[in-house]
Amino acid sequence: MKKLTEHWNGIYKKTEDENLGWYEEGFSQTLKILNLIPTWKESKMFVSGVGTSGLVDELLQSKADLVLNDLSSEAIEKLKLKYMDMGNRIEWLCQDISEPLPTDLKEIDIWIDRAVLHFLTDDVSIGQYFKNVTTSLNVGGYAIFAEFSKKGATKCAGLDVRRYDIQDLKEYLPSFECIAEEEYTFINPKGDTRPYIYALFSKIK
């Protein structure tokens, strides 16, 4: 795991945000899905593998409270510096998302994952990831996943990825119902196409 942390820290140390392969502006697709949730602006949100995403700016324009997670201390430190005035609206969690979450981290209303889950490639890690999603979310809470689709690239950031379709996600989320799903092609900063699947689930039990 140390190797993986170093890998991501190395990327954030040497790369300007605008040159990251997953850098986006506007966040139109994530906001489109988020806006299907009537109460999102007053919720407690967990952002898995947040990196240095500018999505945080958008989320902080609402009244939502955030838990920001990443494996990379480098990414977390950059964000901490940027949002040092946000006080207790942000909780920080620098850990591998495929490890159990702290037991006091519960009562999350919305889980957001863009391009993080697909880096987990073994069944144990994926199983624990979905256990984290399920145990931390309130009944009635939501989870948004944006992952490389089956038409997508097989590698990102020099690492293998596991690609998803909606059926795969449904199988990992038996206590959720799927509210929306959509294919979306992201054009990355180099102009390459990156087909994603976006999905919104709600926890029903």
Ligand SMILES: C[S@@+](CC[C@H](N)C(=O)[O-])C[C@H]1O[C@@H](n2cnc3c(N)ncnc32)[C@H](O)[C@@H]1O
């Ligand atoms: C492709 S980037 C996406 C960043 C951000 N979600 C976005 O959309 O801009 C993947 C992020 O996941 C983080 N990451 C990778 N594996 C992780 C893991 N096992 N646990 C937590 N974070 C992880 C990386 O450090 C990186 O910030």
